[in-house]
Amino acid sequence: MNFSFWTWVLLGTAAGLPAAALLFSVFAVRQIPNNCVGIVEKLWSSSGSLRGGHLIATDGRAGYQAGLLRGGLHVGYWRWQYRVHKLPLVTIKQGCIGYVFARDGLPLESGQTLGRVVDCNNFQDAALFFKNGGQKGRQRMILREGVYAINLAQFYVLTQDGVYHLGQDRGTLESWQTVLKSVDGFSPVVIGAQQDNIGIVTCHDGPSLTSSEIIAPPVGLSKDDPNFHNNYQDPEAFLRAGGCRGRQYAPLIDGTYFINRWFATIELIDKKIVPIGFVGVVVSYYGLQGHDLSGIDFRHGERVQEGERGVRAKPLGPGKYPFNTYAGSVVLVPTTNFVLHWITGKSEGHRYDESLRSIDLVTKDAYEPTLPLSVVVHIDYEKAPSVIQRFGDVKQLITQTLDPMLSAYFRDIAHRRSMLELIHERDFIQQEAREELKRKFLAFDIECVDVLIGKPETASADGKIEDLLDQLRQRQLATEQIETFARQQQAAAKQQELNDARAKADMQVELSQSQVRINVITNQAEANLAKSKKEAEQTIILAEAESKRRALEGQGEGERVARIGQAEAEVLLKKVASFGDPRLYALSVVSEFLSKSRQPIVPRQVFTSGGEQDAGIVGTLLKVVTAEKIGQLDLKRSSKVVNEDEPPV
Numbered sequence: 001m002n003f004s005f006w007t008w009v010l011l012g013t014a015a016g017l018p019a020a021a022l023l024f025s026v027f028a029v030r031q032i033p034n035n036c037v038g039i040v041e042k043l044w045s046s047s048g049s050l051r052g053g054h055l056i057a058t059d060g061r062a063g064y065q066a067g068l069l070r071g072g073l074h075v076g077y078w079r080w081q082y083r084v085h086k087l088p089l090v091t092i093k094q095g096c097i098g099y100v101f102a103r104d105g106l107p108l109e110s111g112q113t114l115g116r117v118v119d120c121n122n123f124q125d126a127a128l129f130f131k132n133g134g135q136k137g138r139q140r141m142i143l144r145e146g147v148y149a150i151n152l153a154q155f156y157v158l159t160q161d162g163v164y165h166l167g168q169d170r171g172t173l174e175s176w177q178t179v180l181k182s183v184d185g186f187s188p189v190v191i192g193a194q195q196d197n198i199g200i201v202t203c204h205d206g207p208s209l210t211s212s213e214i215i216a217p218p219v220g221l222s223k224d225d226p227n228f229h230n231n232y233q234d235p236e237a238f239l240r241a242g243g244c245r246g247r248q249y250a251p252l253i254d255g256t257y258f259i260n261r262w263f264a265t266i267e268l269i270d271k272k273i274v275p276i277g278f279v280g281v282v283v284s285y286y287g288l289q290g291h292d293l294s295g296i297d298f299r300h301g302e303r304v305q306e307g308e309r310g311v312r313a314k315p316l317g318p319g320k321y322p323f324n325t326y327a328g329s330v331v332l333v334p335t336t337n338f339v340l341h342w343i344t345g346k347s348e349g350h351r352y353d354e355s356l357r358s359i360d361l362v363t364k365d366a367y368e369p370t371l372p373l374s375v376v377v378h379i380d381y382e383k384a385p386s387v388i389q390r391f392g393d394v395k396q397l398i399t400q401t402l403d404p405m406l407s408a409y410f411r412d413i414a415h416r417r418s419m420l421e422l423i424h425e426r427d428f429i430q431q432e433a434r435e436e437l438k439r440k441f442l443a444f445d446i447e448c449v450d451v452l453i454g455k456p457e458t459a460s461a462d463g464k465i466e467d468l469l470d471q472l473r474q475r476q477l478a479t480e481q482i483e484t485f486a487r488q489q490q491a492a493a494k495q496q497e498l499n500d501a502r503a504k505a506d507m508q509v510e511l512s513q514s515q516v517r518i519n520v521i522t523n524q525a526e527a528n529l530a531k532s533k534k535e536a537e538q539t540i541i542l543a544e545a546e547s548k549r550r551a552l553e554g555q556g557e558g559e560r561v562a563r564i565g566q567a568e569a570e571v572l573l574k575k576v577a578s579f580g581d582p583r584l585y586a587l588s589v590v591s592e593f594l595s596k597s598r599q600p601i602v603p604r605q606v607f608t609s610g611g612e613q614d615a616g617i618v619g620t621l622l623k624v625v626t627a628e629k630i631g632q633l634d635l636k637r638s639s640k641v642v643n644e645d646e647p648p649v
Contacts, residue, residue: 030074030084038069039085039153039166040077055104056154058127064153064166066126090148090157090164096186097258098143101156101173105129105136113205113245114140114262117236126154140205140235142260160186185261191268192254198322199252199266201232201259206245215286215327218250219243231255235263249286253322272316272323272330279381280316280330281388282323284309303389311389315381331393333384337449340398342373342406352395359407361414361456363422369465371410372454375402375437383445390444401444409433409440419456419468426453 032038045062057063069077069084077084092098100123102115115135120128122143143157150157150164156173157164158180163173180186191199209216220227220241227241228234231252252266259266274280287309304310316330323330340353347354358370379387379394391397413429414422422429434451441448458465579585 028075028078030069030077030082032069032071032074032084032086034071036071036086036088037149037151038074039087039151040065040067040069041083041085041153043081043083056126056130056151058130064151066130066151066154068149068151070149085153085166087152087164087166090143090150090152090159091161092143092145092148092159093161094145095188096145096160097188097260098148099158099176099180099185099260099262100139100141100143101158101176102129102134102136102139103154103156103167105134108135108137111207114138114235114260117141122148123150123155123157124148126151129154138262140260140263142258144258180261183261183265189252189257189259189266190255191252191257196271196273196320197268198271198324199257199268200324200326201248201250201252201264201266203232203238203243203245203248203264205235205263206239206243209244209246215324216244216246216248217286218248221250231257232259232264233257235260247326249324249327251322251324269325272321272325274316274318274321274330274332276318277336278318278332278334279384280321281333281385282312282316282328282330283388284312284328286327303385311385313385315384317381331388333379333381333387333394335379335381335384337376337378340375340377340402342371342375342403343454344370344372352398355399356403358457359410361411361422363414363417363419365418367419367458367465367468369414369419369422369456369458371414371456373406373410374452374454375406376449376452377402377441378447378449380445380447386445397444397446402441405440406437409436419465420472422456423469423472429453 030038041064042057042060042062045060047059047061050057050061050063055064056066058066074084090098102123105115108115112135115137116133117140118129118132118134120126120132120134123129123139123141148157152164152166156167156169158173158177160181163170163177165173189199191197203216220229220237220243222228225241227237229238229241229243232238232248248264272280284304287304287307289309302310303313306312306314315333321330334350338350338352339348340356341347342353342356342359344358347356358372360368360370362368387394387397391401410433413433417425417429430451430453433453434448437448437451456465576582576585579588
């Protein structure tokens with residue numbers, strides 16, 4: 001009977017037995033911390049011990065009990081009858097996985113590896129685990145992140161940080177933990193996080209494959225399937241869908257998966273890449289026996305549809321594929337033109353021709369050269385499966401078919417020709433080989449694009465071919481020299497003509513320069529003459545203009561003087577006429593002149609010698625002066641002219 005602590009206290013107090021209550025609390029009350037669980041071990045029971053090899057009691061018998069004590073006070077667990085083991089709660093960190101081992105339960109069936117998944121509240125209800133048919137041993141169900149109250153006497157739990165158990169099995173549990181850590185089993189499977197890869201799954205539980213199968217067929221992949229196992233994360237659904245143990249055909253693609261590593265292990269491989277310029281021919285090792293699509297006349301293996309065993313008729317184009325290489329292989333076939341060299345020591349990057357050598361020949365005249373050869377090949381992408389079906393891969397096509405075929409063909413050509421013919425007819429032989437090899441290659445579903453023949457060589461030191469080539473060079477040199485001498489003779493004649501023409505050209509330059517100088521001098525003289533004429537004409541014109549100017553100026557000046565004189569005469573006559581007597585006018589002029597003269601008119605000393613007394617000195621002087629200035633005759637004439645009113649001369 002399990003009463004609460006306070007119930008017993010109240011009962012003891014009510015009965016008036018405080019000492020008994022204290023003793024009861026010491027021997028019958030158990031306290032469990034909240035971060036632990038209490039696993040009850042019943043030391044004895046009136047029902048007896050466990051039977052049938054069981055370790056956990058569910059019917060009150062002695063032994064580890066299925067029920068747990070959680071955090072708090074628990075009454076009724078007498079110390080002389082019960083032992084309570086306090087163990088921590090099981091903690092699974094974020095993003096991690098925990099594994100469970102059941103110590104008790106139904107035994108595993110024949111061929112079964114892990115205990116089936118049953119409803120038991122994530123192993124937190126041991127009684128429910130037994131009731132629903134839980135099996136002992138390692139379990140298919142895993143624990144995700146969280147904290148769990150688990151009976152560690154029944155269930156051992158392995159986590160990344162440690163092992164949770166009650167018993168003496170720590171060494172075994174730690175060894176399991178080490179194995180799981182080695183495969184990163186406590187972490188989810190992450191595909192495609194850092195590189196392009198896929199996960200190949202190998203299941204370790206379920207029915208075995210038949211003897212004719214090499215890989216387990218895919219099951220439960222559709223979300224609409226009731227047994228959808230969500231990429232092996234639900235082992236029970238996988239097994240219900242008919243999944244088998246062994247390597248699985250369906251891989252894991254990009255994503256994060258919480259998979260029980262006891263149930264399935266994961267191998268990461270790279271995705272299959274078909275580069276540009278190639279197709280991938282799938283050779284499937286998995287599938288049913290299919291119908292051969294290549295026909296009854298083609299006896300080189302089977303060409304089948306997808307999902308059947310054989311060479312698939314439809315190749316993979318350029319791209320990345322989550323291809324399970326355990327279920328088949330992808331043979332890369334170039335679809336662009338590629339070159340094959342039959343040249344010793346030379347190979348392209350594709351390495352298809354790394355084993356090819358120059359073709360050794362024997363000519364009609366017993367020369368033994370080696371012929372370097374290059375062939376441009378193309379494979380139609382639709383015919384790539386046929387090529388792989390026939391030859392296995394491109395390299396075997398080259399080494400097992402093309403190499404012997406081309407070697408025999410060019411050896412036959414060399415046997416019918418001499419060494420010189422082989423050299424001189426290289427262009428014709430190359431064209432003929434191109435047409436013939438195109439026809440031959442079509443029989444193998446490939447195309448010969450071009451054939452390029454190099455210079456025949458010899459690997460020996462006898463120098464026979466070099467001697468022959470040297471003779472040809474000497475012969476050709478002689479022919480070229482004859483032609484050269486003839487051309488030189490023609491060149492000499494042309495050189496002489498050139499020299500004559502050059503001499504004439506040189507003299508012509510001087511003659512032209514002299515003629516130019518003559519023309520320059522003549523033109524200069526004519527220019528000077530024209531200039532002189534123009535200057536003379538200009539001088540004459542200037543002189544005539546000056547003469548005319550002066551004449552006009554003289555004429556004008558004369559007319560001016562005449563007009564002035566005429567005007568003055570008219571004025572004078574008018575003045576004389578105004579006096580009435582010319583002598584009076586003359587006397588007024590003399591008087592005016594004398595009045596303005598600085599010379600003294602009357603001398604300071606006058607000497608007389610007698611004369612007319614009544615005239616006086618002034619009168620006498622006037623007479624003298626007047627007599628000197630004008631004559632008596634003129635006065636008379638003037639008087640006569642005036643009186644006659646005649647104009648003066």
